[in-house]
Amino acid sequence: MRALSRIALAMTVFTTALHAQASNVLVVLSDADHLDLKDNKVFSTGFYLNELMQPVKLLLDAGHSVTFATPTGKAPTLDKSSTDAAYFNNDAAALQVHKVLLERLKITSPGESPVISLSRVEQIGYEQFDAVYVPGGHAPMQDLLHSAELGKLLKHFHANQKTTALVCHGPIALLSTLSDPTSFTQQLENGNPATATGWTYAGYQFTVISNQEEELAKGLLNGGAMKFYPQTALQHAGGTYSSNTSPWTSHVVIDRELVTGQNPASALDVGKAILKRLPARP
Numbered sequence: 422m423r424a425l426s427r428i429a430l431a432m433t434v435f436t437t438a439l440h441a442q443a444s445n446v447l448v449v450l451s452d453a454d455h456l457d458l459k460d461n462k463v464f465s466t467g468f469y470l471n472e473l474m475q476p477v478k479l480l481l482d483a484g485h486s487v488t489f490a491t492p493t494g495k496a497p498t499l500d501k502s503s504t505d506a507a508y509f510n511n512d513a514a515a516l517q518v519h520k521v522l523l524e525r526l527k528i529t530s531p532g533e534s535p536v537i538s539l540s541r542v543e544q545i546g547y548e549q550f551d552a553v554y555v556p557g558g559h560a561p562m563q564d565l566l567h568s569a570e571l572g573k574l575l576k577h578f579h580a581n582q583k584t585t586a587l588v589c590h591g592p593i594a595l596l597s598t599l600s601d602p603t604s605f606t607q608q609l610e611n612g613n614p615a616t617a618t619g620w621t622y623a624g625y626q627f628t629v630i631s632n633q634e635e636e637l638a639k640g641l642l643n644g645g646a647m648k649f650y651p652q653t654a655l656q657h658a659g660g661t662y663s664s665n666t667s668p669w670t671s672h673v674v675i676d677r678e679l680v681t682g683q684n685p686a687s688a689l690d691v692g693k694a695i696l697k698r699l700p701a702r703p
Contacts, residue, residue: 444551444699445486447542448477449571449594450528451560452491454498458645464559467498469685471508472556472588473528474519476692481522483696488550489528492568494538496531499523500558502641508685539570547577552695556688557589557630562651565594566606572597579621579678584698588682588691592629593651595622596658605658609649615657623659626676628683631664 450473456464480487491497509515527533542550553574555561565571575598578585587594596602598621608615617623629651639646656662665672665683672683673690680698682691 443484443486445488445549446480446695446699447550447553447574448473448487448489449539449553449555449565449574450489450491450497450536451558451563451565452493452495452497453560453563456559456563457648458642459648460645462642462645464642464645465500466559466563467500468556468558468560469500469503469508469589469688470516470519470523471503471685472558472591472688474523475689476554476556476586476588476695477526478519478522479689479692479696485699488542489526489534489536490539490542491536492539492564492570494536494541496529496534496536498560499529500560503558503685539568539574542574543570547574550583551699552584552586553578554691554695555587555591555594557587557591557685559590559647561590561594562647565591566596566654567602568594568597572599572602576621582678584680584695585678586680586682586691586695587629588688589630589684590651592627592655592681595627595660596620596654598622599658606649606654609654609657615654617658620658620660622679624661625679626661626663626674627655627679627681628663628665628672628674628687629655629681630684631668633664634668634684637668 450468454467456466458464506513506516599605599617600619605615605617632650632652635650663674671687671690673687674681680694
């Protein structure tokens, strides 16, 4: 009964207004609370507050429904380093508003989170959702890139040309549509040339946190080093990379159904792009 209640909550509680134009947006987050680095080092991480909550707040304020999911239905983890006004244009009030909304939605609460699993999303029906959004933080680098269930979902959205939006490290999740993403990333980790065939997004223009920005931010890893950078991975997979001209400034790329944002500063603009692309529903 409790599980059924959580599912019902996930599908209904986040509708802030019921009207003819309301759409349903699926937000997919990582289950991971860490990222494995080189030399057996581990970095504690999760999702970034602004990357999740700025688009979510826009959607809710516009009267749309939001359903949250992770691969196994486990409550996601907030990267505490992201609770900083710097990610909200140094607006402490905006930071507080989004923190309060996160707390009200109880997304990270182990016992009360409305988050459902990707298998449950498939049971509900992919056709029930008008768009999918994947926020960043380093966590997607740990699990979403290898998730077969996420790959199946993304292929459905691609086949039906339904808005697929991702930001910062989130676009690494696009690798889940490879036939063997684990083998592909293993080649990258070993420093070997990685080749991919049959990637769903081959030839698409995209952005993701740049190698330059990763180098500028590597101090956050406390002396550790990532096994590979997402820009390099997605380029090897067959995407065409687009970057901003100045690090940490907003940059959004739209190619067909795919909407990608480069870094935390891009999250709000990605949210606005999702809003513009949502269809009216009867």
